[in-house]
Amino acid sequence: MSRVCSVCGKGKMTGNLVSHSNIKTKRVSAPNLHKVEVADDNGKVSKKYVCTKCMKGSKADRA
Numbered sequence: 001m002s003r004v005c006s007v008c009g010k011g012k013m014t015g016n017l018v019s020h021s022n023i024k025t026k027r028v029s030a031p032n033l034h035k036v037e038v039a040d041d042n043g044k045v046s047k048k049y050v051c052t053k054c055m056k057g058s059k060a061d062r063a
Contacts, residue, residue: 003033006048 004011010031016024033049040046 003030003049005031005033005051005054006038007050007054010051010053 002011012031013029015027015029017027018024032052034052034055035047036050036055037045038048038050
């Protein structure tokens with residue numbers, strides 16, 4: 001299972017770490033994910049990864 005938000009689909013982002021001498025190296029930034037119990041439309045509860053932005057906006061119907 002990959003670390004992707006089950007609500008908004010946010011995943012890892014890649015970019016460059018740039019030094020003072022302008023040397024570029026690859027870096028990866030991961031979203032702030034938490035494993036949360038989420039209720040489905042049927043009322044069934046399952047654990048899914050949800051980012052904190054979705055948790056704050058209560059886009060995920062938590063149990």
